[in-house]
Amino acid sequence: MATGADIPPRVGEGLAIQQASHLLGVPAPTLRSWERRYGLPTAGRSAGGHRRYSEEALHQLRLMRDEVARGRRAADAAREVRALLDQQGPVRTRVEQLLAASRRMDPPGVRAALDGAHEELGLAVTLDEVLMPAMRQVGAWWETGRCDVAEEHLTTEAARSWLARMTALAPAPTARRPILLACGPRDLHTLGLEALALLLVDRSRACRVLGARTPARTLLAAATATDAAAVVVVSHLTTHRRPAVEALAAVAETGVPVFYAGNSFLFPRARAGVPGTHLGEGLAAAADMLLART
Ligand code: B12
Known part of the structure; x- marks a missing residue:
């Protein structure tokens, strides 16, 4: 069989649990336990009934692993990840628009995504539910080698320039101590x-x-x-x-x-x-x- 250890696994066909465990640095029993207890991720099965981890399943597991690494209890981490994954509608669309611009290394596109979010969702939602989750995602891509540091830097600087522009346009402050x-x-x-x-x-x-x-x-x-x-x-x-x-x-x-x-x-x-x-x-x-x- 052509399964030499030096051949990188082809995720397209779905990784076996040991491969996923190796890739993510998470023990296989932990992966099974997350699936059993929290339904994360819902791994597909091979014809023989073995788990097969798709790109999407691996993405969910990375989010879970990173939340646990930050110190959250597994149940809390699962709740956070689920909330992120279940996000629907305009917020999700805007996050995806921002991330797509990030992937293209397109700072005007990042700012346009933030402009659109601001117009549609208001400032608070744009910052808490679009910009911050998108930055966390960019950080996860960078950490896992899915994006170059240049992509993270360009996205951060685009976001900072958007914040600076919006700050410059803000109303004059009332005369109070800062x-x-x-x-x-x-x-x-x-x-x-x-x-x-x-x-x-x-x-x-x-x-x-x-x-x-x-x-x-x-x-x-x-x-x-x-x-x-x-x-x-x-x-x-x-x-x-x-x-x-x-x-x-x-x-x-x-x-x-x-x-x-x-x-x-x-x-x-x-x-x-x-x-x-x-x-x-x-x-x-x-x-x-x-x-x-x-
Ligand atoms: C952009 C970025 C940078 C930029 C920062 C530029 C800038 N001007 O801000 C640069 C390139 C400088 C940088 C450097 C580094 N970074 Co950095 N960076 C990021 C990235 C991608 C986004 C940061 C961000 O703004 N996140 C949005 C924040 C706000 O979200 P959050 O962290 O989830 O914060 C939550 C709470 O903590 C809280 N919160 C956080 N800030 C604030 C502020 C306020 C006012 C409030 C109320 C709440 C609040 O609210 C959030 C929602 O729950 C993150 C990825 C990530 N997961 O965040 C990595 C990340 C934070 N960086 C990381 C690392 C390791 C580094 C470096 C050590 C890398 C290196 N080897 O040099 C250096 C350290 C620099 C230093 N001395 O501080 C790690 C930290 C891992 C850890 N916890 O130990 C992360 C998580 C990336 C990763 N996945 O590994 N980084």
Whole structure:
């Protein structure tokens, strides 16, 4: 039989469970258990009754694996993945439009997808349900080698330029003390922060985005210089959490209210002892909370 180990598996015909397990780095018993308990994925069967994993099934399993790797319990991870997969209608269409533009390395296409989503669905849904899930998908493609880093960079920059354009068009802020938004001292992931800023300025709230890798002393100086009403710190990688927490603590000591968000703080144990208020996962809900409390 021509099944040498050096011949890459042809997914088109559906992979056997051991091949899928090897490809994804997930043990076969775990794959069986996810299918049995959560119906993820519904693998097809060969004529002999053996599981066969299609491209779509592998995609579902990667999403599941990544959610579990982020630290979610399998049942919660399955719920998240199911919600993403079950998304229908205009939101799904816009996500697909954005991802298709990403695949073509077409920044104007990415911005056009966001324009269309904004027009059809409004700003909050565009950011929380179109842009963020699409970016997560691009990240998963990059991680699994399904796209080059150039595709991720072009998509990110297209999204950031769209956010910048929308921010520039926002109404003049009402004269109030600004909210300062910063990444932790070692964090480069600014997109969530910039999207939150857009939601705030769209509602006439003054804010200042200090951006990537903001040192604690810079944050402190800016909070004083601008007489900030609140400070938000975002951190994405757990390895960068500690300096982010130190920055939060430095500001909190001055009495300015501090808020934080990002994957570094996704789970309750990562929030233990962190000064300030967790903004949660959703951008629109975070904007609501900040507007209500400052
Ligand atoms: C774009 C991107 C980059 C860009 C960022 C550019 C920019 N200006 O933002 C660049 C190229 C710089 C980058 C660099 C790196 N990245 Co990167 N990146 C991404 C990518 C594709 C999108 C990030 C994004 O904006 N996501 C959208 C966010 C907002 O979604 P989310 O993470 O699911 O966030 C949820 C919550 O945490 C929360 N949240 C997050 N942010 C905020 C903000 C606010 C205000 C609120 C309220 C909530 C909130 O809400 C979300 C919804 O639930 C992700 C893929 C992904 N899964 O996200 C990888 C990803 C985050 N990056 C990753 C990695 C590994 C890196 C690098 C270490 C790569 C490297 N080897 O150099 C560096 C680290 C840089 C650093 N020092 O911080 C990993 C992190 C894995 C992990 N958890 O450990 C990811 C997940 C990719 C992957 N699948 O492996 N990256």
